[in-house]
Amino acid sequence: MIELITPASIIANLRASNKKQALQELARKASELTGQHERMIFDVLLERERLGTTGVGQGIAIPHGKLANLDRVYGLFARLERPIDFDAIDEQPVDLMFLLLAPEQAGADHLKALARVSRLLRDHAVCEKLRGSTSADALYALLTQTEASHAA
Amino acid sequence: MTAGLVGLLVASLLLFASILAGLLSARLGAPLLLTFLGLGMLAGEDGPGGIAYDNLDLSFLIGNCALAIILFDGGLRTPLATLQAAWAPALSLATLGVLITAGVTAAGAHWLFHLDPLHAFLMGAIVAATDAPAVFMALGHTGVTLRDRLRATLEVESGSNDPMGIFLTMACVALIQASGQAVGWGVAADFVRQMGLGLLLGWFGGMGLAWLTNRLELAAGLYPILTLAVCLLTFSGTALLGGSGYLAMYVAGIVYGSRRVRAKTMTCRFFDGLMWLSQITMFLLLGLLVSPHQLAGQAFLALGIAVILIFVARPVAVALALAPFGFSMPEQLFAAWVGLRGAVPIFLALLPAMAGIDESRTYFNVAFVVVLVSLVLQGWTAAWVARRLGVALAPNPEAADKLEFDMLHQIDRDLVAYTVKPHSRATDFAFAELAVPDRVRVVTVIRDGAVLSSPEIDRLRADDVVLVLTPPALSLVVDRFFSRRFKSTAAHLRREHGDFFVDGASSVESLVRAYDLPLEGAASGLTVNGLLKGRIGSTVGRGDRLRVGPVELIVIDMIGRDIKEVGVRLCFEDDQPTDWRRRLRSFLAHGPLGPFVGRLLDRGR
Numbered sequence: 152m153i154e155l156i157t158p159a160s161i162i163a164n165l166r167a168s169n170k171k172q173a174l175q176e177l178a179r180k181a182s183e184l185t186g187q188h189e190r191m192i193f194d195v196l197l198e199r200e201r202l203g204t205t206g207v208g209q210g211i212a213i214p215h216g217k218l219a220n221l222d223r224v225y226g227l228f229a230r231l232e233r234p235i236d237f238d239a240i241d242e243q244p245v246d247l248m249f250l251l252l253a254p255e256q257a258g259a260d261h262l263k264a265l266a267r268v269s270r271l272l273r274d275h276a277v278c279e280k281l282r283g284s285t286s287a288d289a290l291y292a293l294l295t296q297t298e299a300s301h302a303a
Numbered sequence: 304m305t306a307g308l309v310g311l312l313v314a315s316l317l318l319f320a321s322i323l324a325g326l327l328s329a330r331l332g333a334p335l336l337l338t339f340l341g342l343g344m345l346a347g348e349d350g351p352g353g354i355a356y357d358n359l360d361l362s363f364l365i366g367n368c369a370l371a372i373i374l375f376d377g378g379l380r381t382p383l384a385t386l387q388a389a390w391a392p393a394l395s396l397a398t399l400g401v402l403i404t405a406g407v408t409a410a411g412a413h414w415l416f417h418l419d420p421l422h423a424f425l426m427g428a429i430v431a432a433t434d435a436p437a438v439f440m441a442l443g444h445t446g447v448t449l450r451d452r453l454r455a456t457l458e459v460e461s462g463s464n465d466p467m468g469i470f471l472t473m474a475c476v477a478l479i480q481a482s483g484q485a486v487g488w489g490v491a492a493d494f495v496r497q498m499g500l501g502l503l504l505g506w507f508g509g510m511g512l513a514w515l516t517n518r519l520e521l522a523a524g525l526y527p528i529l530t531l532a533v534c535l536l537t538f539s540g541t542a543l544l545g546g547s548g549y550l551a552m553y554v555a556g557i558v559y560g561s562r563r564v565r566a567k568t569m570t571c572r573f574f575d576g577l578m579w580l581s582q583i584t585m586f587l588l589l590g591l592l593v594s595p596h597q598l599a600g601q602a603f604l605a606l607g608i609a610v611i612l613i614f615v616a617r618p619v620a621v622a623l624a625l626a627p628f629g630f631s632m633p634e635q636l637f638a639a640w641v642g643l644r645g646a647v648p649i650f651l652a653l654l655p656a657m658a659g660i661d662e663s664r665t666y667f668n669v670a671f672v673v674v675l676v677s678l679v680l681q682g683w684t685a686a687w688v689a690r691r692l693g694v695a696l697a698p699n700p701e702a703a704d705k706l707e708f709d710m711l712h713q714i715d716r717d718l719v720a721y722t723v724k725p726h727s728r729a730t731d732f733a734f735a736e737l738a739v740p741d742r743v744r745v746v747t748v749i750r751d752g753a754v755l756s757s758p759e760i761d762r763l764r765a766d767d768v769v770l771v772l773t774p775p776a777l778s779l780v781v782d783r784f785f786s787r788r789f790k791s792t793a794a795h796l797r798r799e800h801g802d803f804f805v806d807g808a809s810s811v812e813s814l815v816r817a818y819d820l821p822l823e824g825a826a827s828g829l830t831v832n833g834l835l836k837g838r839i840g841s842t843v844g845r846g847d848r849l850r851v852g853p854v855e856l857i858v859i860d861m862i863g864r865d866i867k868e869v870g871v872r873l874c875f876e877d878d879q880p881t882d883w884r885r886r887l888r889s890f891l892a893h894g895p896l897g898p899f900v901g902r903l904l905d906r907g908r
Contacts, residue, residue, distance in 0.1 A: 202813050203805035203868075208796055213803070216817070240804050240868075241793040258819050259875075262853050266873040269802040 155226030155251070155264055156294060160184055161287040162229040165248070170237045173229075174200075174214060177250045181227050185252065187218055192252065206239025211272045212248045215265060221254040224264045228294060230281060247272065247281055313354070317346055321583045334682035336437055336645060339583050340675070343590015356591040359657055365588065366650040369581035370465070371538040371552045373646065376578040377435040377462035378556020379571060386557065388842040389455035392628040396456070396638075397464035400624035404616045404642075405431040405471055411611035416604050425475040429652055429666055430612055430673045432468030434645025435461040436582055437678065441643055441685040448696040449689065451844025453634050456625075457641060465647050466550035470497055472651045476658045500546025502554055508537030509558025516564045526566035527573035530559070563715075563775070568707050585646040593671045601665060605672035612673060613680065617642040633692040640688050644677040693799055696846050696859075703786035716772050718746075721785035725765040728784045734760045739784060740777050746770040779863040789860045789868065801857050801870020807832035818871065821852040831856070832866040850874070 162180060167173035174196050182189035195216035199205060206212045227250040234244035249268050253261035271277060277293070284290050321339050328338040346352030408427035412418045418426065438461040449457075474490050512533040516526060537555055542548035564570075598605070618639040625635055652670035656663035689695040704722040723729050729737065739745065748755045749768040763769065773781045805814060811829045815822050822834075829837070835858060839847050843866065849856045857870035 198813065199817055202809045202817060203803070205803060207803060208793060240796065259853060262818065262873050263875055266802060266875055269798065269873065273798045 155224060155268075156228060156291065158287060158291045160225070160227045161290050161294075162227070163285055163287045163290055164232045165229040166232050167235055168233075169235055170200075173231065173235055173237070173245075173248065177214065177227060177229060177248065180229075181225065181250060181252060184227065185218075185221060185225050187220065187252075191218065192216075195252075196250075200238075204238050204240055206237040206241075206245050207269070207272075208239060208241040208243065209273075209275075209278065210234065210239075210243055210246050211278065212237050212239065212245045213251065213265070213268055213272065214248065215251040215253070217253050217255050217257065217261065219255045221252060221257075223254065224257055224260055225252045226250065226264070226268070227252075228290065230284070230290060247278060317342065317587055318580075318583060321587060325583075334437075334678045335440060336582065336586055337675075337678045337682070339586035340590045340678075343587040344593065344595065345590075346587070347591045347593065349595045354591060356588075359653055362588055362592065363650075363653050363657060365584060366646075366653060367538075368535070369585050370549060370646065370650055371535060372574065372577045372581045373436060374462065374465060374549055374552040375534050375556040376574045378553045378558075379560040379574055380439075381459060381462060381557055381560065383557075383561050384842075385455040386459060388452050388844055389459050392452075392456045392625055392630070393459035393463060395624040395628070396460040396621065397467055400460070400620040401431045401464050401467040401471065403620035403623055404612070405468075407616035407619050408608065408612050411615065412608055415607055415611070421475065421479055425472065425479065425655065425660075426608065426666060426669060427616070428468060428471035428475050429654075429670055430608065430644060430648045431471065432464045432644075432647045432651075433461045433642045434647055435465070436578065437461075437643035437645035437682065438641055441641055441682050447686045447689040448845075449637075449694060450634065450696065450846025452842070452847065453630065453638065453694065455844070456630075457638060461643075462553055463550075466498070466501060466547045466553070468647055469549055469651060470494060470547060472654055476654050476660065479655075479660055480658055496545055497547040498550060500544060501541055501548065501550030504537060504541040504544070504546055505551030505554030506558055508533060508541075508551060509555035509562075512537075512555065512559050513562035513564045516566070523566060523569065527570045530570050530574070531577070566709050568709050582646065585649060589646075589649040589671065589674070592667065597664065598668055598672070601668045602672070604665070605669045606676070608669050609673045609676040613642075613677065633694050637689055637692050637694045640681055641685050642677075643681050643685075644674045648674055696800065703782040705782070705785070715774060717775050717778055719771050719773060719778065719781070721769045721771060721781075723763050723765055723767045723769060723785050724787050726787045727765075728788055729763040729767075729769070730765055731788065733762050737784060739771075740780060742774050743777055743781055744772040746772055777863070783862050796859070796870075799872070800859060802873045803871045804859065805831060805869050805871060807835075807866035807869055814871075818854055819852070820854065831869050835866055835869070 160180075162176075165173065165176055167176055175193055178189050178193035178196060181187070181192050185192075195218060196214045199214065199216045204212075205214045229248045229250070231246040231248065234246040237245035239245055249272060251261075251264055251268060253264065271294070280293050281290060284293060321342055324338045324342050325335055328335055344350050346354050348355045405424060405427035408430060409420070409423040412423040412426050413420055416423075435458070438457055474493065478490075512530060515533065516529065519529070521529065534552065534555065537551050538548040540548075541551040618636070621635055621639040621642070625638065630638070648670040652667040655666045686695075704724060706720040708718040708720070710716060710718050747770045748760055748763065749770075750764065769785065771781060808830050811822065811831055811834050812827060814820060814831060835847070835849055835856060836843055838849050839858075841864075843858060843861075845858050845861055847858045853874060855872040855874055857872060858866050859870045860866075860868035
């Protein structure tokens with residue numbers, strides 16, 4: 152997880168009123184991190200959503216996609232101020248989002264990163280703690296430490 | 304005269320008590336069949352009822368009728384699609400599986416309890432067959448959803464293995480009576496004749512019944528009775544001609560069930576009732592026949608056989624019989640665990656006594672204990688085990704609440720009254736946007752007792768009654784408009800069902816691009832639905848999996864024969880092999896032994 156996110160890639164209080172806005176906000180922030188076009192990121196995310204929702208249930212969404220000119224896999228975590236309708240698989244509103252962007256040729260690295268994020272966010276205890284934290288530092292610590300203890 | 308009336312009074316009281324007790328046991332979550340058994344014992348010679356019932360001939364006759372009805376009903380409830388999906392593994396379990404179960408149980412009885420080989424094999428054969436209603440109930444009432452193919456296999460197995468168990472038992476009894484003279488090939492020839500005739504006459508019986516039903520103009524109430532008459536005629540006729548009447552019943556049920564005949568709904572309900580009556584009667588009889596005070600001396604032997612059967616014989620038989628069919632290890636373990644025993648061993652245990660074999664009481668007592676242990680241990684834990692083994696899928700969207708009416712059989716339409724459920728497609732979309740399939744007609748809608756015409760309806764509400772005319776082939780699709788939507792149950796999905804989900808209608812190309820699947824060219828232009836159907840086969844069902852490079856595609860939801868929702872599970876070395884270990888650890892920590900194990904682990908530190 153430490154390779155995926157830095158304290159700068161945490162949004163502790165994202166404000167969005169719907170799915171489109173949330174994805175736009177994430178794309179904007181991701182464009183700052185990666186130096187890629189905001190519009191391109193947003194389009195890639197939308198394309199993935201057309202395949203089927205990335206709202207995997209229990210208030211979690213893991214939007215993801217691949218970009219041609221990325222140098223590595225980037226992660227971006229957002230805790231939403233208010234839960235939004237995300238067209239999730241279980242129709243529950245979403246309040247925790249983890250965006251994952253990978254280079255076109257990332258292959259297994261991309262999927263491994265996705266698997267790790269998916270496993271981490273299926274842990275109810277972790278999600279409850281994430282929901283209870285309001286500062287970016289605390290969220291960053293939770294995300295990175297929990298995974299370390301999982302791996303042990 | 305008075306004696307007869309008293310007998311009738313007692314019998315009807317028992318039946319009445321069984322129904323009430325059944326209601327109670329459903330509330331307590333106790334296996335239903337166990338309740339009937341207990342009631343029989345209470346009424347029996349060692350219970351407060353004190354009825355000393357010992358009439359073997361009558362029991363045998365009743366047992367035969369009951370089994371014939373149970374098997375016909377089992378066939379009737381087996382849709383052709385289930386049969387298509389599972390006939391091969393089910394047949395393997397029902398023949399080879401039964402033989403191995405009987406053999407291994409016999410070996411155990413021989414080595415541990417020093418029974419001579421033939422008697423030991425008789426013991427094994429009596430307890431070898433699983434019981435269809437017991438398995439149906441264990442699978443049905445617990446709310447556990449299994450992979451379609453696994454469920455179909457278990458259901459077809461439990462219906463079709465009875466004839467095999469019965470054949471083996473009868474052959475053993477005959478061998479013992481012939482005092483073991485070499486009749487090896489005679490048994491094989493007899494097997495071929497019994498099963499061949501059973502299959503053939505059962506097919507004729509079912510076809511003939513369907514033909515007669517559509518030909519004869521009868522009072523409506525007579526059609527189920529006609530079915531019953533032809534049924535018992537087929538059963539006894541086949542048996543008298545030297546065939547297996549039991550197999551004939553199962554086959555006739557399937558054949559009749561697959562035909563479009565008039566008054567079918569009524570006949571099915573009638574047989575549903577008869578099936579219950581048969582079950583109650585069989586278990587009451589067993590409870591009456593058993594003499595608990597005699598059990599004490601044989602408890603050790605009987606428990607030994609039960610343990611061998613449940614923990615050794617059945618798992619070995621399942622592993623060998625299912626080996627060629629690609630079931631996963633947890634699925635095989637679960638199949639081994641739901642080998643529930645029911646009415647058949649009880650019935651078969653009567654045979655040695657009727658044939659005058661020495662110590663015939665022993666067989667009966669052992670069968671009793673085996674059925675008891677199986678119902679308690681396996682029946683009660685089936686759902687829990689399914690979840691622990693990870694073979695439980697997210698629950699099916701609750702079945703549609705519907706009432707079918709018998710239409711003229713020449714018309715290729717079903718008339719169905721649906722009660723609209725909350726969170727259904729019907730309530731979530733405007734009536735005009737519902738997009739029911741072309742050939743489906745909404746006849747009328749009844750709301751709060753008033754009949755509405757279509758233009759008056761803006762949107763359907765929960766508890767509206769909708770009368771629909773639909774081609775039978777589309778009935779599953781129509782069901783989904785009025786039952787709860789899949790999404791309302793999706794909260795139960797776990798990571799084993801997929802890290803992500805994609806729509807069955809989306810294109811394979813975009814899936815390949817998103818997850819780097821090694822499928823270039825081979826699948827261009829296909830939808831995910833088409834890809835899975837092509838690779839897995841047309842019998843694809845929920846829970847089926849297809850491994851494509853680094854991911855596994857899992858069929859999560861289907862509407863009719865089309866795949867609606869697909870789980871994408873990312874498979875990597877770092878989580879796959881530890882999966883069972885993690886599960887074992889969590890089983891130890893959170894299972895019934897949890898507190899104990901926890902203390903042990905703490906001490907180890």
